[in-house]
Amino acid sequence: MGGRNPIEIFQAEAPDVARAFDDLIKAIVASKGLDEKTKQLIYIALKASNGDLMAVNAHVPMAKKLGATRAEVVDAILMTLTISGIRGVVSCLPEAVKHFED
Structure with a gap:
């Protein structure tokens, strides 16, 4: 695995999906409730x-x-x-x- 954590592997193997997932997390964090x-x-x-x-x-x-x-x-x-x-x-x-x- 070369010392990479699972998130780094996710980002390397599926960068478009990882970016979309990151955008989802940012939207949830930005919510005001x-x-x-x-x-x-x-x-x-x-x-x-x-x-x-x-x-x-x-x-x-x-x-x-x-x-x-x-x-x-x-x-x-x-x-x-x-x-x-x-x-x-x-x-x-x-x-x-x-x-x-x-």
Whole structure:
């Protein structure tokens, strides 16, 4: 894989689709209904519900930079219990809280 992350591979293999996907993300981020921190917390919860540790690890620092607290990130991940069971909690919570151990 040459050290490239999955997003870099996606961009290299399907640049037009990757650009369209990036434009979609930018449009969602630009929407005004929720503040950016809340959007990040929701995204963390959604990704944790799928057990997507890579995405959770990418978005927890973004949420933290926007002012999210450890308790808010923990609660966002705990919200997944009623949707997808314990999977997101056991796969994502331990790594998510490490971002607050400095």
